[in-house]
Amino acid sequence: MDATFPALMIRDEVAGSRRVQLTRLAADELGEGDVEVAVHYSALNYKDALGITGSGRVLRNSPLVGGIDAAGEVVTAPAASGLRPGDAVLVNGCGLGERHHGGFAARIRVPAGWVVPLPAGMDPRSAMILGTAGFTAALVLQRLRDNHQTPQMGPVVVTGASGGVGSLTVRLLTAQGFEVVAVSAKPALHDWIRSLGAVKVLDRRGLPLGWRPLESARWAGAVDTLGGETLAWLTRTVAERGNIVAVGLAGGADLRTTVMPFILRGVALLGVSADHHPQEDRCAVWRRLDGDWAIPGLEQILSEEIALGEVPAASHRMLAGETHGRILVDVNR
Numbered sequence: 001m002d003a004t005f006p007a008l009m010i011r012d013e014v015a016g017s018r019r020v021q022l023t024r025l026a027a028d029e030l031g032e033g034d035v036e037v038a039v040h041y042s043a044l045n046y047k048d049a050l051g052i053t054g055s056g057r058v059l060r061n062s063p064l065v066g067g068i069d070a071a072g073e074v075v076t077a078p079a080a081s082g083l084r085p086g087d088a089v090l091v092n093g094c095g096l097g098e099r100h101h102g103g104f105a106a107r108i109r110v111p112a113g114w115v116v117p118l119p120a121g122m123d124p125r126s127a128m129i130l131g132t133a134g135f136t137a138a139l140v141l142q143r144l145r146d147n148h149q150t151p152q153m154g155p156v157v158v159t160g161a162s163g164g165v166g167s168l169t170v171r172l173l174t175a176q177g178f179e180v181v182a183v184s185a186k187p188a189l190h191d192w193i194r195s196l197g198a199v200k201v202l203d204r205r206g207l208p209l210g211w212r213p214l215e216s217a218r219w220a221g222a223v224d225t226l227g228g229e230t231l232a233w234l235t236r237t238v239a240e241r242g243n244i245v246a247v248g249l250a251g252g253a254d255l256r257t258t259v260m261p262f263i264l265r266g267v268a269l270l271g272v273s274a275d276h277h278p279q280e281d282r283c284a285v286w287r288r289l290d291g292d293w294a295i296p297g298l299e300q301i302l303s304e305e306i307a308l309g310e311v312p313a314a315s316h317r318m319l320a321g322e323t324h325g326r327i328l329v330d331v332n333r
């Protein structure tokens with residue numbers, strides 16, 4: 001019997017086509033941890049694409065198996081963990097695919113404290129259509145709610161709406177009763193974004209961004225996956241006591257704005273990070289994604305299902321803005 005497992009290994013110090021290689025790992029090469037998981041699905045996230053292509057400093061170890069998301073079933077676990085062989089589980093964040101061999105492999109070994117039992121209504125496939133993007137959308141909703149954003153205050157604008165986090169956030173916020181205005185640079189997908197629940201889709205490329213410290217207030221709140229000039233525009237256009245949740249940097253990491261929106265309109269700029277949450281909190285968020293925060297119509301948000309060997313090419317397409325929705329990775333195909 002072959003006791004090795006396919007894995008997508010990234011060598012950070014190597015450029016070009018040799019940077020990423022489909023290889024096989026033996027059980028004693030899976031890294032530290034007390035729980036072994038047979039991975040069924042992973043997913044491709046923006047951070048994965050940065051690591052695979054070497055476009056951003058994502059990898060903290062090299063060589064490393066990529067993939068910040070994984071879902072499958074427990075193979076072995078210590079009795080004290082409460083996990084049993086065959087249990088359906090997921091792992092997201094916690095350094096997976098950044099410091100520790102990640103989900104682009106048929107087998108992972110991780111500390112028990114990273115493992116989230118799948119809620120009853122999810123299987124590894126639906127969990128990975130959500131993945132880090134769905135988890136982040138839930139954190140966005142939590143942040144908005146905690147800071148008193150309500151649907152009654154008016155529309156919330158979501159940027160990068162065709163992306164994984166963007167599309168799932170549109171879907172989740174509309175399912176929770178918020179009126180969502182989406183911003184996307186892909187006119188061909190505007191109908192698709194409307195079908196997710198957005199009342200209106202604006203073309204990012206034609207937006208009058210303005211320049212004054214305060215422009216006319218247009219939204220009661222905002223969720224931004226782009227950063228840079230788009231986030232600066234949102235600070236100028238969110239109404240009194242509105243919340244802006246900064247999620248990503250697909251358009252740039254800088255932020256040039258003034259204090260005016262914060263001191264004259266009482267706007268709040270909030271952050272979310274999917275990475276570092278105690279296990280109890282991560283489990284609670286995943287349970288809500290299977291409960292009152294369930295995101296309907298997940299198959300509609302799934303755009304591609306790819307094999308491990310197709311991850312590098314898909315990563316380049318993602319960073320070129322040529323993908324949309326969620327990309328599922330079938331690690332056993």
Ligand SMILES: NC(=O)c1ccc[n+]([C@@H]2O[C@H](COP(=O)([O-])OP(=O)(O)OC[C@H]3O[C@@H](n4cnc5c(N)ncnc54)[C@H](OP(=O)(O)O)[C@@H]3O)[C@@H](O)[C@H]2O)c1
Nearest residue numbers: 046160161162163164165184185248249250251272273274
């Ligand atoms: N804070 C956290 O914990 C957390 C968690 C997950 C993701 N993120 C971040 O959130 C962002 C989105 O992640 P994702 O996985 O959803 O990625 P994604 O699926 O690639 O979505 C990104 C979207 O941004 C837009 N975009 C792409 N390239 C762009 C560019 N050069 N300039 C302006 N807009 C561009 C596109 O939307 P349109 O064409 O529709 O405009 C694209 O669909 C990334 O920066 C990621 O690192 C953060």
